Amino acid sequence: MSEQGLTSYPxxxxxxxxxxxxxxxxxxxxxxxxxxxxxxxxxxxxxxxLPYCTPTLYWREGQTxxxxxxxxxxxxxxxxxxxAACLTVTHLDSLVLxxxxxxxxxxxxxxxxxxxxxxxxxxxxxxxALVMMVDRFFPDRTATLRPSTTQEIKAxxxxxxxxxxxxxxxxxxxxxxxDEDYAFPTYAERIPxxxxxxxxxxxxxxxxGVTRPATLAGFSAGRLLEHALxxxxxxxxxxx
Amino acid sequence: MSEQGLTSYPxxxxxxxxxxxxxxxxxxxxxxxxxxxxxxxxxxxxxxxLPYCTPTLYWREGQTxxxxxxxxxxxxxxxxxxxAACLTVTHLDSLVLxxxxxxxxxxxxxxxxxxxxxxxxxxxxxxxALVMMVDRFFPDRTATLRPSTTQEIKAxxxxxxxxxxxxxxxxxxxxxxxDEDYAFPTYAERIPxxxxxxxxxxxxxxxxGVTRPATLAGFSAGRLLEHALxxxxxxxxxxx
Numbered sequence: 001m002s003e004q005g006l007t008s009y010p011x012x013x014x015x016x017x018x019x020x021x022x023x024x025x026x027x028x029x030x031x032x033x034x035x036x037x038x039x040x041x042x043x044x045x046x047x048x049x050l051p052y053c054t055p056t057l058y059w060r061e062g063q064t065x066x067x068x069x070x071x072x073x074x075x076x077x078x079x080x081x082x083x084a085a086c087l088t089v090t091h092l093d094s095l096v097l098x099x100x101x102x103x104x105x106x107x108x109x110x111x112x113x114x115x116x117x118x119x120x121x122x123x124x125x126x127x128x129a130l131v132m133m134v135d136r137f138f139p140d141r142t143a144t145l146r147p148s149t150t151q152e153i154k155a156x157x158x159x160x161x162x163x164x165x166x167x168x169x170x171x172x173x174x175x176x177x178x179d180e181d182y183a184f185p186t187y188a189e190r191i192p193x194x195x196x197x198x199x200x201x202x203x204x205x206x207x208x209g210v211t212r213p214a215t216l217a218g219f220s221a222g223r224l225l226e227h228a229l230x231x232x233x234x235x236x237x238x239x240x
Numbered sequence: 241m242s243e244q245g246l247t248s249y250p251x252x253x254x255x256x257x258x259x260x261x262x263x264x265x266x267x268x269x270x271x272x273x274x275x276x277x278x279x280x281x282x283x284x285x286x287x288x289x290l291p292y293c294t295p296t297l298y299w300r301e302g303q304t305x306x307x308x309x310x311x312x313x314x315x316x317x318x319x320x321x322x323x324a325a326c327l328t329v330t331h332l333d334s335l336v337l338x339x340x341x342x343x344x345x346x347x348x349x350x351x352x353x354x355x356x357x358x359x360x361x362x363x364x365x366x367x368x369a370l371v372m373m374v375d376r377f378f379p380d381r382t383a384t385l386r387p388s389t390t391q392e393i394k395a396x397x398x399x400x401x402x403x404x405x406x407x408x409x410x411x412x413x414x415x416x417x418x419d420e421d422y423a424f425p426t427y428a429e430r431i432p433x434x435x436x437x438x439x440x441x442x443x444x445x446x447x448x449g450v451t452r453p454a455t456l457a458g459f460s461a462g463r464l465l466e467h468a469l470x471x472x473x474x475x476x477x478x479x480x
Contacts, residue, residue: 007343014290019310026465038344040332044284044293050254051291055286055330055350070259090295092280097456100385101374101393106279110295134341145340146424152342175443184386185447191459195332203415203428210427214339219431 015165025168028063034111035089036233037226039137043067044086045117047075058087059136061237065113066120073119076159081186082116084101085161091226099177099186107190111168115161129158131238139215139235151195158219174227194226228229249355254354265408268303274351274408275300275329276473277466279377283307284326285357287315298327299376301477305353306360306369309399316399317337325401333376339417341428347430351408355401369398372476378453379475423424435465 008027009015017024017235025031041058044051058067065087069076075084083199092142093107121128130153131142174190218228249255257264265271281298284291298307305327309316331441333347346405362364370393371382414430437459442452457476458468 023339039335040330040348042282042284042293042295042328044282044291044326046286046289046291046298049286050354051284051286051322053282053326053328053352054327055282055348057346068274084290086284086291086293088282088293088295090282091281095459097378097381100392101370101382101388102396104374106297107441108280108295109365112293114290121279130341134344138337139336141245142341144426145420146426148341152340172281177443181386182445183390183447185448186384186449187387187446187452187453187456188443189456190441190443192441193435193465194438195433195435198243198334198434199434201430201432203417203430205422206427207423207425210425212427212429216427216429219335224431 001169009163009166011167012149012165013110015167016240017167017169020169020171023169024192025170026045028194030168031111031113031163032060033230034152035065036110037091038089039225039229041089043117043146044088045075045083057133058089059233061132063163065115065163066133066163067159068133069117070157071121071156071200073159075170082118082161084088084113085117087113087161089160089216091182091195093172094174094193095191096175097187099181099184099188103177105176107172107174109168109170109172111166113161113163113166117159117161117163120158120160126153126158129160130156136236137229137232139232141213141215144213152168158202180212197221197223197225199227202228219225244401249403249406251379251407252405255352255407257409260411262364262411263409263411265410266406270408270410271318271353271403271406272300272349273470274349275353275468278329278331279465279469281307281327281372282447284328285315285323299372299375299473301372303403305355305401305403306373307399308373309359309395310356310397316359316397317423319358322358322401325355325357327353327401333412334413334414334433335431337420337427337431338415339424339428343417343421345393345411345416347412347414349410349412351406353403353406355404357399357401360398360400366393366398369378369400370396373398376476377469377472381455382454385455391400437461437465437468438465444477
């Protein structure tokens, strides 16, 4: 178990960062902040003993992760104990070209979160989750939408998972050759990588007078997606 | 099994695209082309019955996937049959803001590849893989590097997995509201997302006369990472 107190996730063999443990973080602040920078995650499940790695959209609320789980819904239904899952979020920040193969690397930030996934079946809980599935990304948007039908609510599967264990792993040191290798006549560089927003494409069938809400201003061409998502998160949970 | 012949992966309950099956593709051309556009994947394994979803760098050669597998190496050692794994690659291409919650979506391209992962232990096979671990991304680069030491080779774990089954899933239709919802006074748009290369950062300790090789020209500021990686792939395997 963790010796880092209540503001960190407990550490054991499941989530301990084994290789390059100096890159590991377990505190809520680091783990949660990273989780709030992204929309896309990959979730691993076990079905009939075999691993599946599924991409999906997700969000965090407190120590609970939510995701759009249609592909997992049959597996999760009637699993009252929940199904073990690992949800991982990764930003690739650079490719690092060093002077030897061994020091070739990448800068990245990732979180692995472990818990038991359950399908949200309670109607009240589900309706609230469906609001946040939109509003976490686009604050206050649900109130502007055509209301969901009963059939649509039924057809959307939302999965919830309390984070039982988690680790963040961050490499940000860029190029780092061995001291003696700087004497070797090899070209070396760091290639930054970033995920950015393109020019938003308005629907060409907007009704007269319908304009882009101010809450979407953060989603502007050229910005980092993670900045827009982090801001949206802060807006969505500003009262929570 | 597949009825699509030898140029497609067989389809069964494991890899059949269940939800939105119209988005599923199983042919080698689609699956392989998507796999060659990226550097980052997520791999799901099962360890002691629990799922793990690990981000790593990977590449493809024919119907085999390779990845940097240090975190998995203890699990894979002495597993002569290999360990079941699912390697997934995803591009998030847009966020779609529709007029109702149900039609909120994202454009994306993903591949899930299934097989059995094995640690490469044969020395010749491993040395070749370590060359391609660099040269697949940066063609002909290994020849310019300080040669690897025996210790470095030993300390690097490379995993190989023959693709037994695979599926690609692609959504690219952008905004698609229900016909009657276009009469609803909601703002709607598609927000494009792309992963781009930043300005390459040369090492400030390059030796005199050492210049950027022409093979890196594709990695230039503002380009899509996937375009640079696809080109590099074509260069690296031009004779294969």
